[in-house]
Amino acid sequence: MGTSVQVTPLSGVYGENPLCYLVAIDGFNLLMDCGWNDLFDPSLLQPLSRVAKSIDAVLISHPDILHLGALPYARKHFGLSAPVYATEPVYRLGLLTMYDHYLSRRQISDFDMFTLDDIDVAFQNVIRLKYSQNYHLSENGEGIVIAPHVAGHLLGGTIWKITKDGEDVVYAVDFNHRKERHLNGTVLESFVRPAVLITDAYNALNNQVYKRQRDQEFIDAILRVLRADGTVLLPVDTAGRVLELILILEQYWAQQHLSFPIFFLTNVASSTVEYVKSFLEWMSDSIAKSFEHTRDNAFLLKYVTLIINKSDLENYAGVPKVVLTSMASLEVGFSHDIFVELATDAKNIVLFTERGQFGTLARMLQVDPPPKAVKVTMSKRVPLVGDELKAYEEEQEKIKKEEAVKKASIVKVEEVRATSSHLSESTKGDSMVIDPASATASPKASSHFRGQMDILIDGFTPPSTSVAPMFPFFENTAEWDDFGEVINPDDYVIQEEDSNHMVGNGKSLDVKPDEASVHLLLDSTPSKVVSHELTVQVKCALLYMDFEGRSDGRSVKSIISHVAPLKLVLVHGSAEATEHLKMHCAKHVCPHVYAPQIEETIDVTSDLCAYKVQLSEKLMSNVLFRKMVENEISWMDSVAEKTNEKVFTLLPPPSAPPTHKSVLVGDLKLADFKQYLSTKGVQVEFAGGALKCGEHITVRKISDSSQKGGTGPQQIVIEGPLCEDYYKIRGHLYSQFYLL
Amino acid sequence: MASVVTGAQNKRPNPNSTSAAATREGDQLIITPLGAGNEVGRSCVYMSYKGKTVLFDCGIHPAYSGVAALPYFDEIDPSTIDVLLITHFHLDHAASLPYFLEKTNFRGRVFMTHSTKAIYRLLLSDYVKVSKVSVEDMLYDENDIVRSMDKIEVIDFHQTLEVNGIRFWCYTAGHVLGAAMFMVDIAGVRVLYTGDYSREEDRHLRAAEVPQFTPDICIIESTYGVQLHQPRPVREKRFTDVIHSTISQGGRVLIPAFALGRAQELLLILDEYWENHPELHNIPIYYASPLAKRCMAVYQTYINAMNDRIRTQFANSNPFDFKHISPLKSIENFDDVGPSVVMASPSGLQSGLSRQLFDKWCADKKNACVIPGYVVEGTLAKTIINEPKEVTLMNGLVAPLNMQVHYISFSAHADCAQTCGFLKELMPPHIVLVHGEANEMGRLKQKLVSQFADSNTKLYTPKNCQSVTMHFSSEKMAKVIGKLAEKVPETGESVSGLLVKKGFTYQIMAPDDLRVFSQLSTANVTQRITVPYTGAFEVIKYRLKQIYESVESPPVEETEVPTLIVHERVTIRHESDTYVVMQWSADPISDMVSDSVVAMILNIGREGPKVTPIEEKTQEEMERMARKVVHSLMVSLFGDTKFGEDGRLVITVDADVARLDIKSGEVECENQGLRERIKTAFGRMQGAIRPIPKP
Numbered sequence A: 001m002g003t004s005v006q007v008t009p010l011s012g013v014y015g016e017n018p019l020c021y022l023v024a025i026d027g028f029n030l031l032m033d034c035g036w037n038d039l040f041d042p043s044l045l046q047p048l049s050r051v052a053k054s055i056d057a058v059l060i061s062h063p064d065i066l067h068l069g070a071l072p073y074a075r076k077h078f079g080l081s082a083p084v085y086a087t088e089p090v091y092r093l094g095l096l097t098m099y100d101h102y103l104s105r106r107q108i109s110d111f112d113m114f115t116l117d118d119i120d121v122a123f124q125n126v127i128r129l130k131y132s133q134n135y136h137l138s139e140n141g142e143g144i145v146i147a148p149h150v151a152g153h154l155l156g157g158t159i160w161k162i163t164k165d166g167e168d169v170v171y172a173v174d175f176n177h178r179k180e181r182h183l184n185g186t187v188l189e190s191f192v193r194p195a196v197l198i199t200d201a202y203n204a205l206n207n208q209v210y211k212r213q214r215d216q217e218f219i220d221a222i223l224r225v226l227r228a229d230g231t232v233l234l235p236v237d238t239a240g241r242v243l244e245l246i247l248i249l250e251q252y253w254a255q256q257h258l259s260f261p262i263f264f265l266t267n268v269a270s271s272t273v274e275y276v277k278s279f280l281e282w283m284s285d286s287i288a289k290s291f292e293h294t295r296d297n298a299f300l301l302k303y304v305t306l307i308i309n310k311s312d313l314e315n316y317a318g319v320p321k322v323v324l325t326s327m328a329s330l331e332v333g334f335s336h337d338i339f340v341e342l343a344t345d346a347k348n349i350v351l352f353t354e355r356g357q358f359g360t361l362a363r364m365l366q367v368d369p370p371p372k373a374v375k376v377t378m379s380k381r382v383p384l385v386g387d388e389l390k391a392y393e394e395e396q397e398k399i400k401k402e403e404a405v406k407k408a409s410i411v412k413v414e415e416v417r418a419t420s421s422h423l424s425e426s427t428k429g430d431s432m433v434i435d436p437a438s439a440t441a442s443p444k445a446s447s448h449f450r451g452q453m454d455i456l457i458d459g460f461t462p463p464s465t466s467v468a469p470m471f472p473f474f475e476n477t478a479e480w481d482d483f484g485e486v487i488n489p490d491d492y493v494i495q496e497e498d499s500n501h502m503v504g505n506g507k508s509l510d511v512k513p514d515e516a517s518v519h520l521l522l523d524s525t526p527s528k529v530v531s532h533e534l535t536v537q538v539k540c541a542l543l544y545m546d547f548e549g550r551s552d553g554r555s556v557k558s559i560i561s562h563v564a565p566l567k568l569v570l571v572h573g574s575a576e577a578t579e580h581l582k583m584h585c586a587k588h589v590c591p592h593v594y595a596p597q598i599e600e601t602i603d604v605t606s607d608l609c610a611y612k613v614q615l616s617e618k619l620m621s622n623v624l625f626r627k628m629v630e631n632e633i634s635w636m637d638s639v640a641e642k643t644n645e646k647v648f649t650l651l652p653p654p655s656a657p658p659t660h661k662s663v664l665v666g667d668l669k670l671a672d673f674k675q676y677l678s679t680k681g682v683q684v685e686f687a688g689g690a691l692k693c694g695e696h697i698t699v700r701k702i703s704d705s706s707q708k709g710g711t712g713p714q715q716i717v718i719e720g721p722l723c724e725d726y727y728k729i730r731g732h733l734y735s736q737f738y739l740l
Numbered sequence B: 001m002a003s004v005v006t007g008a009q010n011k012r013p014n015p016n017s018t019s020a021a022a023t024r025e026g027d028q029l030i031i032t033p034l035g036a037g038n039e040v041g042r043s044c045v046y047m048s049y050k051g052k053t054v055l056f057d058c059g060i061h062p063a064y065s066g067v068a069a070l071p072y073f074d075e076i077d078p079s080t081i082d083v084l085l086i087t088h089f090h091l092d093h094a095a096s097l098p099y100f101l102e103k104t105n106f107r108g109r110v111f112m113t114h115s116t117k118a119i120y121r122l123l124l125s126d127y128v129k130v131s132k133v134s135v136e137d138m139l140y141d142e143n144d145i146v147r148s149m150d151k152i153e154v155i156d157f158h159q160t161l162e163v164n165g166i167r168f169w170c171y172t173a174g175h176v177l178g179a180a181m182f183m184v185d186i187a188g189v190r191v192l193y194t195g196d197y198s199r200e201e202d203r204h205l206r207a208a209e210v211p212q213f214t215p216d217i218c219i220i221e222s223t224y225g226v227q228l229h230q231p232r233p234v235r236e237k238r239f240t241d242v243i244h245s246t247i248s249q250g251g252r253v254l255i256p257a258f259a260l261g262r263a264q265e266l267l268l269i270l271d272e273y274w275e276n277h278p279e280l281h282n283i284p285i286y287y288a289s290p291l292a293k294r295c296m297a298v299y300q301t302y303i304n305a306m307n308d309r310i311r312t313q314f315a316n317s318n319p320f321d322f323k324h325i326s327p328l329k330s331i332e333n334f335d336d337v338g339p340s341v342v343m344a345s346p347s348g349l350q351s352g353l354s355r356q357l358f359d360k361w362c363a364d365k366k367n368a369c370v371i372p373g374y375v376v377e378g379t380l381a382k383t384i385i386n387e388p389k390e391v392t393l394m395n396g397l398v399a400p401l402n403m404q405v406h407y408i409s410f411s412a413h414a415d416c417a418q419t420c421g422f423l424k425e426l427m428p429p430h431i432v433l434v435h436g437e438a439n440e441m442g443r444l445k446q447k448l449v450s451q452f453a454d455s456n457t458k459l460y461t462p463k464n465c466q467s468v469t470m471h472f473s474s475e476k477m478a479k480v481i482g483k484l485a486e487k488v489p490e491t492g493e494s495v496s497g498l499l500v501k502k503g504f505t506y507q508i509m510a511p512d513d514l515r516v517f518s519q520l521s522t523a524n525v526t527q528r529i530t531v532p533y534t535g536a537f538e539v540i541k542y543r544l545k546q547i548y549e550s551v552e553s554p555p556v557e558e559t560e561v562p563t564l565i566v567h568e569r570v571t572i573r574h575e576s577d578t579y580v581v582m583q584w585s586a587d588p589i590s591d592m593v594s595d596s597v598v599a600m601i602l603n604i605g606r607e608g609p610k611v612t613p614i615e616e617k618t619q620e621e622m623e624r625m626a627r628k629v630v631h632s633l634m635v636s637l638f639g640d641t642k643f644g645e646d647g648r649l650v651i652t653v654d655a656d657v658a659r660l661d662i663k664s665g666e667v668e669c670e671n672q673g674l675r676e677r678i679k680t681a682f683g684r685m686q687g688a689i690r691p692i693p694k695p
Helices: A043-053 A071-077 A088-108 A116-124 A212-227 A240-255 A269-277 A286-295 A310-316 A332-343 A359-364 A386-425 A443-453 A515-522 A552-565 A575-588 A619-622 A670-680 A724-735 B019-024 B099-102 B114-130 B142-151 B230-246 B263-275 B290-301 B308-316 B351-359 B378-385 B416-426 B436-452 B511-515 B536-548 B588-607 B619-638 B672-689
Strands: A006-010 A020-025 A028-032 A058-059 A084-087 A128-129 A144-150 A158-164 A166-170 A196-200 A229-237 A262-265 A304-305 A320-326 A349-352 A374-385 A527-535 A539-542 A567-571 A609-615 A625-628 A631-642 A650-651 A686-688 A688-693 A697-702 A713-719 B003-008 B027-033 B044-049 B052-056 B083-085 B111-112 B152-154 B161-163 B166-172 B180-186 B189-193 B217-221 B252-256 B285-288 B325-327 B339-346 B368-371 B390-392 B398-399 B404-407 B430-434 B458-460 B469-474 B476-481 B494-502 B503-507 B520-530 B563-566 B570-573 B579-585 B641-643 B649-653 B656-660 B666-670
Touching: A006 A196, A006 B511, A020 A043, A020 A166, A020 B416, A028 A043, A028 B027, A028 B619, A043 A071, A071 A116, A084 A088, A088 A269, A088 A332, A088 A374, A128 A144, A144 A349, A196 A552, A212 A229, A212 A240, A212 A320, A212 A349, A229 A304, A229 B142, A240 A262, A240 A304, A240 A320, A240 A567, A240 B536, A262 B152, A262 B398, A269 A286, A269 A304, A269 B290, A286 B142, A304 B111, A310 A332, A310 B494, A320 A332, A332 A374, A332 B469, A349 A359, A359 B083, A374 B656, A527 B180, A539 A619, A539 B161, A539 B458, A552 A575, A567 A575, A619 A650, A619 B656, A670 A688, A670 A697, A670 A724, A688 B494, A697 A724, A713 A724, A724 B520, B027 B189, B027 B217, B044 B189, B052 B166, B083 B180, B083 B619, B099 B114, B099 B142, B111 B114, B111 B142, B114 B142, B114 B290, B142 B152, B230 B252, B230 B263, B230 B368, B230 B404, B252 B351, B263 B285, B263 B290, B263 B325, B263 B339, B285 B351, B325 B641, B378 B404, B436 B458, B494 B511, B511 B520, B520 B588, B536 B563, B536 B588, B570 B588, B619 B641, B619 B649, B619 B672, B666 B672
Parallel strands: A028 A058, A058 A084, A084 A128, A166 A196, A196 A567, A229 A320, A229 A349, A262 A304, A262 A320, A349 A539, A609 A650, A713 B520, B052 B083, B083 B111, B111 B152, B189 B217, B217 B430, B252 B339, B252 B368, B285 B325, B285 B339, B368 B404, B430 B458, B476 B503
Antiparallel strands: A006 A020, A020 A028, A144 A158, A158 A166, A374 A527, A609 B476, A625 A631, A631 A650, A631 B494, A686 A688, A688 A697, A697 A713, B003 B469, B027 B044, B027 B469, B044 B052, B161 B166, B166 B180, B180 B189, B390 B398, B494 B503, B520 B579, B563 B570, B570 B579, B641 B649, B649 B656, B656 B666
């Protein structure tokens, strides 16, 4: 039997909830994506919390909240400790996205789902891979090979191919087959006949207009508003689709020499673009090519101004401008505030480039007809003053005191340990320094010493062997041998002096949040969040244009039928879209289509049988291959011989084998065949779906619709009266096939 | 994948060998250095195995010019090469590429890393501009370089690609930005080509990785032979000390360095040193290379190909934005008034700015010249390392050499310790040394021979155009899948099906599964033919029964019209009074049956029923007939064939004698090959003599 494969959705089926699926391959649990939504609703993660500890590896496909948002939370609260695999841009841009979300949340609420440190910790054990890198998993995952491939959609976006024993499981969500300005199209189509394909039905019901037309409409809509002195608000994600939009705007501004200012405002805008500039090898061929030829980095932005502070916009209050800002959902972040400011003026436009997540303000505004007014909560972080400040300070003081006491006890415990260990070893007791790393002693140990805490003076502890308190004392016992005092050669080795400044401080934050955010982080002045609700009259224009960069329904169908998986699992998409795609695929692609519910485990183990054999030299010397496209093919008769436990050797048969039913191999296209016949001087024409050759002979292909994309052989009928032509055409027909 | 026979041959590879020859010599792996064999420069190594051909690197020899600098391309047929892999952008590894792509009949694919490609373009344009050779000696021009850019494909580190069944991927080599070591996998035999590599992490580059898999063959550089590098901090300290003391004595420092690669590392060192020594801030550092300036954008972009240290710095500011170093366009713009540090190319002091400055400064003993890397034999830089009393200037005059000359190697090539350590970790069964002068290489070989004395490792040091041949017994594994695999066979049971080969993987499957597991499909061709016939249907049946063993007529109720089925293959239906319809599914035997049926039906129409009694031949007669036929066929195939005394056929081919038992089909022969042949031939004859088998 083949490799066992089970798929269990944890979130994101029959709906647009974040993506999170458990794929177990021969008992090895892979978590495909670990998404959350912009509202950070913990109830969505319930299913994940139940299995988080048993997960062996996490594979992330895209750098946005829906694909990786829950990583820090799951790591902190659910004990998800498995290594995470992602491409370099997914890692980097994902990190920036998380920072941006955290900082936006933090500005308006006492957000405590996770902290910046949690984000860093969660991203610390991301193993970064390159496209088409075959990464061999070890330990429990022995034999499993994972490889990220180009998905399109977002920079670094990945479709994962997981291979075990020659069987492929392909996880492809949110792919885009179209080539864009900054991204290549997906390579999904190059995978043929994987055992399992897991894909989304998100866009199954959507169809897109032509890219050029859509781009033009987009620019027109923006310019119309700008020329009427309005402001264009583009709510975008932190580091995903916004890159494509920036390039469109840059390109158009350069062509038309426009001078309207464009701003890209997120908490991490400048770092984002700085990193994106170094990801050229992940982008489209044309970007790479232009860099190789002219060394012009496409993301060396000439028209877009990067800002990280909303106050920078104030100078441009009355000026027509384009503002790209996060979050796309309008729930939090700069986009939220700017929307409230712009909404009341009919000159302005809010241009959505992606569908808002379910239950967010953006989604509310995208309904048709748009609401006249919406209720929003305005929140602000203000410094504490007066009594509040005093109360806060007192509280802090108290906490500090408690901590100090606690710490003292811990330090003491440490010292006791250190001392006793020094005494017991008493060989190289030359250090009074307590390793700071071990300063986090277990609380158990501290409680054990609590009793003595009060009578001991800080820093003075009795060694376990002494009866009364004493200073730490370490006897330096030198060892002697025949040549004198034994020296330790290590003491005389010249240390690599720069070793510590060469390899940067491992723990340091390797992404620098922008200054404003640093300011916000370091800002330790006590503050609180005040909020008030208000109703905003929506007078500005609202427009939605599809710049999501996902393949549309028709392309998705044709790609799936081209890939022709043996089994298909559908996830992520509205119930309607999922059902639609399921019906379609069951009819046209393969009979095994599954669309599981949350926490419903489906078994997609292939019923494929396989075993390995060794082909003996003698056998192969008698085999004559025929070349067909990429393959070489031959009929083979052999006899098996067991060489050891598992492997058979195939030897040539001892006696002439019985003749086998002959096989015609080849793919006949009637149109091609027509062409071929006419070059041979036969009169041919299509008549009623059949090919009429010469006067009397017809060649037909019988294809019942259920066979389409199916696996049966083609049925071809050649018909006619007995005549010379018949044999001639039959000869031509045979020439289209290989007879084995 | 055990190797059986090995041995260096002094024979040229035969690239023109036909495909038949290729299959015959299929298991022979040939490695031929076309350049860099017992020399440094024009790296180019040819490799061929199982009819697949890979070329590693395509460089020029910096000490020669024109066609003489090229590797020995005439030894091979460029059109047979499938893949060309370039390890890094240095001239001795990449500079003959435009020539090879544009001026030969090479049709394969070329790969290099992203940063290599970006710098390659700039570097070669510069090379074309500065190389002062006559037009007819020019190997290629700017246009050739631009055209070559379109043909070059990129590969990222660790990315696995497959071309024509050749799988390959690359590892970080640590030599310069974008330098790669290529691992090539052809039919399970892995070859690692290190190119230039360094196992020491420096300021901006990662150390060379040790591949996860042991290669079967390792083609490795041997530039530094058995020399050992000083530890990097020591070298850096010497470097900065020399510069600092020279400057404080009011001297000038010349650093002749190749514009790209090590120069960036030295600039990083200098920039950092200046940063830490404010007293030096008024001393200018110049790097006199417009090329390096142009390439800076590449260095600033491909940060991800560098080490963690740079990437950490990158989070704060781009480390390649130097604060204390300014570019220098030409000697005319250079205001030589006081102490300064100038880094200029070329590294060998052959000509150009570094030579101009050298000529100007060499007489003053306050000045210093620091040679920071490997110097090629035959250049001035190599000469002055030995500190001669006098040197010849460019204008032909002889001047005293008073300036101090320091040789502090920052060259990112592996030294002996690194090479030994690297090979020890990999333990490849075959090691081929290239890219090293004959002496150094010889010493390294001795050292490695003693290191690997107890293992089975074989070492080769081929000269240019000298082939190394190895044999790998290929163990072909196939996977039986689908319906055919539902039951695992026991010993002696037969396995028959379609053998599909794609690249170097084999699959065996039932014909029905072909469409499931490959992009191929099978077809059934149904033939339907109308034959005019006006007679009685019964007559056909009668005549058919005389010829065929199995003629069945299912009841009319089932088939509507009278029907005959011959051998379960051909169906004949009496659809009208004027014709019959025959239908069958195409396959050689059915076609034959149907042809005979057609002939028969036509004959009935012509001459009416004629009954000929069938002579029942006895079994014995049949047997005799068969013997006769087999005998005559064997004579036509093998020549000397006689009936032996025991009734067996004795076949003599040259010195080999085979005995064939016609009844059982057993063959006795000492020559395995002949036995197999006779067996196969006999099997086919049996198929022809025996009656039509039941389907």
